[in-house]
Amino acid sequence: MRKKRPYHHGNLRQALIDAALELIEERGVPALTLREVARRVGVTHAAPQRHFADRAALVAAVAEQGFRGLRAHMEAVRASAPARVPSQRLRALGVAYVEYALAHPAHLRVMFSPEVADKSRHPQLAAAAQEVHETLVKQIVEGQRQGAVAPGDPDELSFAAWSMVHGCAILLIDGQASRRSPAASIDAAVDRLHLGLAPRAPARKRRR
Amino acid sequence: MRKKRPYHHGNLRQALIDAALELIEERGVPALTLREVARRVGVTHAAPQRHFADRAALVAAVAEQGFRGLRAHMEAVRASAPARVPSQRLRALGVAYVEYALAHPAHLRVMFSPEVADKSRHPQLAAAAQEVHETLVKQIVEGQRQGAVAPGDPDELSFAAWSMVHGCAILLIDGQASRRSPAASIDAAVDRLHLGLAPRAPARKRRR
DNA sequence: CGCCAGATGTGGTCGATGTCAACATGATCG
DNA sequence: CGATCATGTTGACATCGACCACATCTGGCG
Numbered sequence A, B: 001m002r003k004k005r006p007y008h009h010g011n012l013r014q015a016l017i018d019a020a021l022e023l024i025e026e027r028g029v030p031a032l033t034l035r036e037v038a039r040r041v042g043v044t045h046a047a048p049q050r051h052f053a054d055r056a057a058l059v060a061a062v063a064e065q066g067f068r069g070l071r072a073h074m075e076a077v078r079a080s081a082p083a084r085v086p087s088q089r090l091r092a093l094g095v096a097y098v099e100y101a102l103a104h105p106a107h108l109r110v111m112f113s114p115e116v117a118d119k120s121r122h123p124q125l126a127a128a129a130q131e132v133h134e135t136l137v138k139q140i141v142e143g144q145r146q147g148a149v150a151p152g153d154p155d156e157l158s159f160a161a162w163s164m165v166h167g168c169a170i171l172l173i174d175g176q177a178s179r180r181s182p183a184a185s186i187d188a189a190v191d192r193l194h195l196g197l198a199p200r201a202p203a204r205k206r207r208r
Numbered sequence C: 001c002g003c004c005a006g007a008t009g010t011g012g013t014c015g016a017t018g019t020c021a022a023c024a025t026g027a028t029c030g
Numbered sequence D: 001c002g003a004t005c006a007t008g009t010t011g012a013c014a015t016c017g018a019c020c021a022c023a024t025c026t027g028g029c030g
Helices: A012-027 A034-041 A055-080 A086-103 A105-111 A123-145 A154-173 A182-195 B012-027 B034-041 B055-080 B086-103 B105-111 B123-145 B154-173 B182-195
Strands: none
Touching (some): A012 A034, A012 A055, A012 A105, A034 A055, A055 A086, A055 A123, A086 A105, A086 A123, A086 A182, A105 A154, A123 A154, A154 A182, A154 B182, A182 B154, A182 B182, B012 B034, B012 B105, B034 B055, B055 B086, B055 B105, B055 B123, B086 B105, B086 B123, B086 B154, B086 B182, B105 B154, B123 B154, B154 B182
16 A cells, blocks of 8 residues: 555655745745746646645645754754753753754744744644644743743743744844854853843852 | 825825735735735836835835834833833833734734845845844843843843744734733743743742 | 546646836926 | 926736646556
């Protein structure tokens, strides 16, 4: 029982997604064109219609793949961080988010493109995004269990964490804050997320 | 003064920007079309060319106006917050950012649209964005002077703060975290930005 | 083996768009 | 009053997304 093997071209759907991503990397989201993608893959201009209802569907597919890649990267980093130091795992997760964004700016842009803002139209995309969020929530809850994260509604805390890393990623990609090296900005932002803007009273090291 | 448009519109440039914003609010960024905008204003399809070199230029103009409006809102809120409690002013500034985003989601989307990602091509836009950043930095520095903000490079701190409020705004606009009311999410996120994710030892009273 | 139905790709077409160039109009200033 | 230039118009063109009819391939079924 073989999977639906490619019939004519050979996995045209994935080839189109790949070509779309390449195109975006080269010339930006606005340059993404169904016809150009088809051209690159070597099919006629109407072939993509068999796999994507419209342009938005292609964008959504690229975005979905981006979310899956992001989650994979986060999970990998999380797994490789020492489990005994939960604050480090959470940190690593945040850094991983921004790292992925900087490594795949084109993907990130598509993932939050206005064209797929209405995720209810793209359930698969919504699910992939949701999984990223869940990864974050899980780590927050774990951090709370181990006393490394302040108590409170995990959803609220994870929303705050996600806001920070996401904003950080977007701003870095857009080059809004490139005076220093991106790595330094990431570290500084994640530190600040961890510690807060307000001064911490005791000069002595946090223990526990 | 009802006037049928004389041959010369008078202030076509601003009228186009306004119409563009309306259109985006009604039907989203992708629906923004030079021709449709021209239609709404009642001029022919090529008239906008006299004021905007291309579509991106119109988008940039809308975005620039968005940044200016955001800055105005932030300054207003900042001025109305008690100057003696710097942590409140900073908080208010953050809340103002997200408030503006939620009140003008269309504007926000345009301001960070991929079409104007390369701000070097739109110097005026870059300047307007820079001013928003400066407003934030100023408040951070003030907060540090008054001991309400942890010491450190103001640029780093403001980048972190900007990341948080911006990420918060984007996520809320995209409806990624709408389980609770937006206002509650904003408060929670700004609180977290202030206090940090890590637990704080003393349960000191902190209002608002 | 042969054939058919559905999946996949082709080629053509249509309306809309962004951009350009040539032209018309009217405001400004001598 | 007249010239000049910014502003708006008209017409054209290439490209795009979407749609359709048709061709071709695949896999299943008699």
